Amino acid sequence: MRALIRAVSGGAGGYVIAAFVTSLITGGSVSDGVPVTFGYIFALLGWLHGIGVWNAWAREWFGLPPKPDNAKGWTRYFTFSTDHKVIGSQYLVTFLVVFLVGGLMAMVIRLELAGTGEGFIDADTYNKVMSMHGILMVAVAVAAVLGSFGNYLVPLMIGADDMAFPRINALSFWLIPPVAISLLSAPLLGSFEAGWTAYPPLSVVAAGDGQLLFNMGVITFGLSSILGGLNIITTVATMRAPGMTWGRLPIFVWATFSASLLSLVITQFFAASLVLIHLDRVAGTTFFGAAGGGDALLYEHMFWFYSHPAVYIMVLPGFGVALEVITHFSRKPLFAYKAVVGAFLTIVGLSSLVWAHHMFTSGMAAYLHAPFMVLTEAISVPTGVIFLSAVGTMWRGKLWMQTPMLLAGGWVFNFLIGGITGLFLADVATDVQLHDSYFVVAHFHYTIIGGSIFGLLAAVFFWFPKITGRMYNETMGKIFAVWVSVALALVFIPMFWVGVNGMNRRVNDYQQDLETANNFISWMALLLGLSFVLFAVNLVWSALRGPKAPDNPWGASTLEWQVSSPPPEHNFPLLPEVVGHPYDYGVPDAQHAVVGGSAKSED
Amino acid sequence: MNRDWLKVGIIWAVLTALGEVAVVTWRMFPEGYTREYEVVDEAYILLMVLAVPVFMFMITMLTYSVIKFGSREQPTEDGPPMHGSNRVIVAWLVITSALTVGILINPGFVGLSDIRGEESSDMVIEVEGQRWSWKVTYDNGIVTTDELIVPVHTRIRFDITATDVLHSFWVPAFGTKIDAVPGRTTELYITTERTGTGEEDLNLRVQCAELCGLGHARMAMPVSVVGEAEFDAWVDEWLAAESAAAEEG
Structure with missing residues (x-):
């Protein structure tokens, strides 16, 4: 806790x-653009210095011995810990x-839209809440599966003791709280009304400092994404057992690897476009x-060059979770494994060549x-x-309909609609009418909730016993899985x-006949x-x-289930040896890996 | 196990038939007023018709697997070790690629050329978006800011621009839109086919469709599509009022 206070x-x-x-x-006010910018930069540096970058890392650069914070117990979650499981x-x-905060914003939005006319919030507040909901949920979709389960599981699943760059890993997490603080405080400083897309000229002309904090917060978040992507790529490439x-x-490792390729290569385009703003x-x-x-269109091109592939940064890890859960809970090999890997890499390649379908009505x-269509x-x-792969794996399997499997099925259904x-x-003739209408809102919620959030939910229940060492309540879990799926359809199909x-x-208001x-x-959103x-x-x-959860409650084959729940500090007592396919x-007589003190182990 | 495939095939065929009947009979789009709107509507129906069998196949496979092969209890044995034969994968790729090529041709390219139509027009109307209103200038000099009136059976080109931030010129009942961009003039062609007024149909309105700040939701203006005689009368009346005002001034 001392580190947090210092930070x-x-x-x-x-x-x-x-x-x-x-x-x-500069001779101006402290609330001018330049002082706010430098204030933010030094706040970020001060925060990182305090949390432990200096003690655990930067001291080395000056020939001083590092002083890592070796906190034990729950307080280590508030330190610059380099354990990938803590991170x-x-x-x-x-x-x-x-x-959950972004979800509360959605509740406010739906409360306002429950009736026509200006309801309980004014147009300014509405735009701020809508922009905030957008950027918070985009951040969740980008980092919730990749950052949490990617960090926690990739080393375990490939038989490594940690990530390739543990301190960069800690840095990529500790960049997040300043992002959250700057985004959440942005609306209080005005000019936070351009949505998460921050299209100019609106994002340039609005008065106030909110847009500045938005820019710098999102750029910092991008830095975290790039560092995280670099780390996962290097770990998968060099740390395999x-x-x-x-x-x-x-397949989850392949999914995070593919998503990381995208975060490493494209995130800077969003950052660059915000630097220009x-x-x-x-x-x-x-x-x-x-x-x-x-030219305002320049921004749209730069922005979507990141933000369309970013959809795949969001959903690829979700694909990985869904296929992982489906294969373990169907007790069958993953159907068409190699084709799925090929599909992931094809998606990585193609996804950065499709951005201008967001711009069919932009005047470009x-x-x-035609080429973008x-x-x-x-x-x-x-x-x-x-x-x-998903339905091929389920076909004729021994399906165990636990909460993770129900949510993986929900993933198939919802992402299919998306x-x-x-x-x-994508079709120009229909897009010119549907673009920027509520059809788009419904579509991308199905894509991102279906592809990314259902992956997140399935992952939370699937790996809950591994991470916490305790079982969740199965009845509550099943009720939740059905409830969330039905409610989702009732909100977004209409x-x-x-x-x-x-x-x-x-919009905060709409025509009378749609009330x-x-x-x-709105009721269904509640x-x-x-x-x-x-x-x-x-x-x-x-x-x-x-x-208390057993080590392997699901009888799953992959490496993370072959160690205790939660896993020991260095993951594996002895280096595991992988002898077969994971599924x-x-x-x-098939076996994926030999773990522990086997004669075959080289350690 | 071939019985499973037979059952899936029957369920799929029934669901697909029901789905196709539903999308063809229950037209989701409300009435439109332009040729372009019909292009959008037809493309939409065609995509629906093509999507239904794919959607129903996945739904059938998913629900059938869960009902037939699912259990609440932890299974005591493994399923058959099917890794996915190359034949199945290739067949799947061929079918999905063929479908993709199909929708690229129609409605893709066909729709794209249909919705654009010819680059000729009977009338040019300039539109300027600014926060938070629209200004319409006709080629005969009439300027309005409270309504857009256009004659029926006319091909119209809108020359659209904005003075401050991005806006988007969208008349939902016309079936198409384009952004109003500061420093640029964007063009939008429509061909009116039916008369109507913004009072009767709320989708006959110029609605800003690009977030532009506080007044974005209410940046709207009613549209009327009127008979040619009525349009001419409106023009004459407007010009007469203007010259009367000029004489008085």
Whole structure:
């Protein structure tokens, strides 16, 4: 806890001193753009210094012995711990909290939209809440599975004792709290109304400092994503146990590896586009201002060059979780394993070539429409392979319908709706009508909740016993799985309808004839929100009071289930040796790995 | 085990038939007023028709597997070790690729050329978006900010721009939209086919569809599609009122 206090005071002190000194130099107010910018940068440095980057790491650079914080027990979750399991848990708890906060924002949005006219919040507040819901949920979808389960499980699943760069791993987590603080405080400083997409000129002209904090928070989050991606790629490439060939990697590892390739390569484009917005705001440049020769469409291209592939950073780890759960709970080998790996890598390649389907109505050159339609629809072929694998694995299996499996089934159903409705937006003739309507809102919620969040939920229940060492309540889990799936359909299916009937998105008011439908959606959204009360109660209660979990409650074959629950500090007492495919269920005498003091072990 | 496939085939065929009947009879789109709207509607129905068999196949496989092979109890033995034969994978890839190529041709390319139509027009109307209203300038000099009136059976080109931030010119009942971008002029063609007024049909409105700040939701203006005689009368009346105002001034 001492580290956390040092970090908070370091951050606050860094902000105050840097903003004050900068304002003296520039001769302006401390709330001007430049002082706020330098304040943020030094707050970030002060925070990182305090949390332990100096003690555990940077001292070495000056020839001093490092002083790592060796806290034990629950306080180690508040230190610069380099244990990938601690970091995975830090990510998981942080992003589950952010997810619930983002969900509360959705409740506020639906309360306002329950009736026409200006309801209980004004237009300004509505835009802030809508923007906040957007960016928080995007962050959750990007990092909740990849950051938490990726960190926790990749080393365990490949038979390593930690990540390749444990201190970079700790750094990538400890960059997150400043992001959360800057995003959550942004609306209080005004000009936070441009949505998570932050399109200029709106994001440049709005007065106030909120947009500045948004820019810097998101850039910091991008840095965390890039470092995390680098770490997972290096870990998978270099830390695999003997015998763990690329063809024997669990599918979740392949999924996180593929998503990490994307985060490493494309995240900087969002950061770069926000740097340009920042410069337009504080340095008087006009990258996006037409009066100064700039062009708003430049931003849209840069933004979507990141933000479309980012959808696959969100859903690829979800694919991995769903297929992992389906194969273990069907007790069958993963169907078409190699084709799935090929599909992941094809998606990585194609996904950065489809961005301009978000811009069919932007006024970009008409000759770009056809090629982007072709590339976008081409991506449905590799995505189709994932579905083939999911149903092929279930077919004639011994399905055990526990909570994780129910949620994996929900993943298939919901992501299927997301994928199919995507065709209507990839097709130019339908997109010109549906773009920026509620049809799009329904579509991307199905894609991201279906692809990423259902993966997250399945992962939470599947690995809960491994991480906490306790079992969750199965009855509550099953009720939740059914409840959340039904409520989701009741919220978002009608949204397709209101979109087709002329309701545009990002509005706090709409035409009178859609009031009944919107009122229904709002009540169903409340139902959906309440399901997460059950989710939270189950997890918190079970983590504290649940029955002790065995090492391998599911009888699963992969390496993380061959160690104790929770795993020992260095994962494996002896280096495991991998001798076979991870999912050879039903194959006589098949074995994935030898763990512990076997004669074959080389350690 | 072939019985499983037979049952799945029958369930799939029945669900697909029901789904196809539903998407063809229950038209999701409300009435439109332009040729372009019909292109959108037809493309939408065609995509629905093509999507139904795929959707139903997955749903059938998923629910059949859960009901037939699922259990509440922990299984005591493993399933058959099927790794997925190359034949199945190749067949799947061929079918999904063929479907993709199919929808790329129609509604893809066909729809794309249909919705654009010819680059000729009977009338040009300039539209300027600014926070939070629309300004419409006709080629005969009429300027309005409270309504958009267009004649029926006319091909119209809108030249659209914005003065401050991004907006998007969307008349839901016209079936198409394009952004209003500061520093650029974007073009949108429509061909009116049916008369109606914004009072009768709330989708006959110019709605801003790109987030533009506080007044975004209410940045809307009613649209009327009127008969040619009625349109001419409106033009004459407007011009007469203007010249009267000019004489008085």
